[in-house]
Amino acid sequence: MIRLFVGDDLKAGGQVVPSPEQAHYLIHVMRLSVGAELLLFNGRHGEWSAKVVSIGKGRCDLGVEAPVRAQSGGPDVDLIVAMVKRARLEVIVEKAAELGARRVRLVITQRANAGHANLARLNAIAIEAAEQTGRLDVPEICAAQKLDRVLAEWDAGRRLMFCDEAGDAPPALAALTAPAAPALGWAILIGPEGGFSPAERARCRAVAGAVPVSLGPRILRADTAAIAAMSVWQSALGDWRGT
Amino acid sequence: MIRLFVGDDLKAGGQVVPSPEQAHYLIHVMRLSVGAELLLFNGRHGEWSAKVVSIGKGRCDLGVEAPVRAQSGGPDVDLIVAMVKRARLEVIVEKAAELGARRVRLVITQRANAGHANLARLNAIAIEAAEQTGRLDVPEICAAQKLDRVLAEWDAGRRLMFCDEAGDAPPALAALTAPAAPALGWAILIGPEGGFSPAERARCRAVAGAVPVSLGPRILRADTAAIAAMSVWQSALGDWRGT
Numbered sequence: 001m002i003r004l005f006v007g008d009d010l011k012a013g014g015q016v017v018p019s020p021e022q023a024h025y026l027i028h029v030m031r032l033s034v035g036a037e038l039l040l041f042n043g044r045h046g047e048w049s050a051k052v053v054s055i056g057k058g059r060c061d062l063g064v065e066a067p068v069r070a071q072s073g074g075p076d077v078d079l080i081v082a083m084v085k086r087a088r089l090e091v092i093v094e095k096a097a098e099l100g101a102r103r104v105r106l107v108i109t110q111r112a113n114a115g116h117a118n119l120a121r122l123n124a125i126a127i128e129a130a131e132q133t134g135r136l137d138v139p140e141i142c143a144a145q146k147l148d149r150v151l152a153e154w155d156a157g158r159r160l161m162f163c164d165e166a167g168d169a170p171p172a173l174a175a176l177t178a179p180a181a182p183a184l185g186w187a188i189l190i191g192p193e194g195g196f197s198p199a200e201r202a203r204c205r206a207v208a209g210a211v212p213v214s215l216g217p218r219i220l221r222a223d224t225a226a227i228a229a230m231s232v233w234q235s236a237l238g239d240w241r242g243t
Numbered sequence: 244m245i246r247l248f249v250g251d252d253l254k255a256g257g258q259v260v261p262s263p264e265q266a267h268y269l270i271h272v273m274r275l276s277v278g279a280e281l282l283l284f285n286g287r288h289g290e291w292s293a294k295v296v297s298i299g300k301g302r303c304d305l306g307v308e309a310p311v312r313a314q315s316g317g318p319d320v321d322l323i324v325a326m327v328k329r330a331r332l333e334v335i336v337e338k339a340a341e342l343g344a345r346r347v348r349l350v351i352t353q354r355a356n357a358g359h360a361n362l363a364r365l366n367a368i369a370i371e372a373a374e375q376t377g378r379l380d381v382p383e384i385c386a387a388q389k390l391d392r393v394l395a396e397w398d399a400g401r402r403l404m405f406c407d408e409a410g411d412a413p414p415a416l417a418a419l420t421a422p423a424a425p426a427l428g429w430a431i432l433i434g435p436e437g438g439f440s441p442a443e444r445a446r447c448r449a450v451a452g453a454v455p456v457s458l459g460p461r462i463l464r465a466d467t468a469a470i471a472a473m474s475v476w477q478s479a480l481g482d483w484r485g486t
Contacts, residue, residue: 095467215483229474242457
């Protein structure tokens with residue numbers, strides 16, 4: 001069943017006009033006809049069944065029918081990633097959406113591999129992945145900030161899973177499951193391909209709530225590390241623990 | 244430091260002649276000169292320091308110098324993946340090498356997405372990833388077999404982490420860490436994008452040593468599921484637990 005993320009409010013009897021790109025996808029790629037069923041979500045009103053009610057030149061109209069799932073969010077976990085090359089950054093955003101990150105925050109580090117990110121494109125990737133993975137929200141993609149500023153303004157209630165390649169951090173699972181006061185939320189920090197500088201490592205470890213972790217004895221690419229860290233976090237503390 | 248996987252035996256004073264592709268990489272891509280240092284491994288004799296001793300037309304000679312690390316293998320874990328589209332299969336092989344799988348076994352399932360795999364290319368990807376990730380062996384890529392045959396010939400001493408999207412399996416971490424007799428080894432089974440058929444699911448669950456697991460409430464692409472499952476397994480039972 002096709003799932004479409006839309007900006008409009010969703011309520012029974014409502015009408016939704018998809019964007020031209022979405023209309024093209026529905027009519028020409030998926031070849032839907034009038035009467036075809038699909039699912040809509042907007043990140044606010046849950047998931048709704050809908051039908052194609054009319055098809056025009058380069059556009060279509062959707063009629064909202066009935067609620068399917070009530071709105072719910074995943075756990076409060078941000079993925080903070082250093083600017084890496086475009087292809088790997090796009091993989092990271094796709095996988096963050098699949099793995100349930102609430103936000104993806106880009107940070108500029110001393111050994112950053114890339115200076116610019118196309119936020120519109122990353123947002124489109126996040127939407128498409130959210131549509132396919134079945135979640136009811138789309139992770140927010142936050143414009144790049146300097147790592148130093150992010151750390152200086154750190155919210156003391158949010159814990160930081162600091163993926164520290166440089167050596168002596170404890171194993172991720174043990175560190176995450178060690179008893180600690182409940183956190184208001186979490187963030188997972190992944191460095192650039194060249195790693196964090198020694199000064200950056202020290203500042204990350206000094207953050208209130210920092211949990212330095214190791215992801216094993218092998219060197220991981222940034223995208224692998226991001227997926228691995230999200231998976232271990234979701235298993236230990238997130239919504240992969242079951243109900 | 245450049246790491247190169249070679250077929251030759253490695254011993255102090257030995258000579259190694261890289262393949263033409265490797266020579267091209269060393270001389271023209273990395274622009275090594277005579278006297279430049281690199282690391283060699285062959286999956287049998289550990290890791291050795293070496294130097295470029297001569298450069299000819301489209302070839303070079305390497306002199307093996309001293310042992311750096313003794314041979315060691317990662318944990319005995321196979322990644323068994325259904326045939327999926329080429330691009331995703333290549334990602335899976337790259338990540339399996341980074342994440343420490345000992346073997347990658349391809350299986351043909353009822354809802355397979357692709358009929359043919361280029362084993363030479365997958366092997367080259369595995370070698371390059373092994374070189375970059377720092378491991379001392381290269382995961383073996385095993386030609387596709389029918390899933391039914393793999394299950395029928397299952398080694399009763401090997402446990403099977405069966406990543407079961409279809410619903411009622413327990414959370415992965417809880418299932419992996421539930422007390423059980425020690426296993427001789429493990430395998431992780433990832434299905435095709437269309438999922439396993441009901442008959443396949445039943446057969447997977449009936450295997451001696453099968454551990455059905457859930458990877459959370461969202462639908463994961465095959466490559467995401469493979470990386471996630473490897474990461475959770477390594478954290479719970481593999482060499483990410485630390486020493």
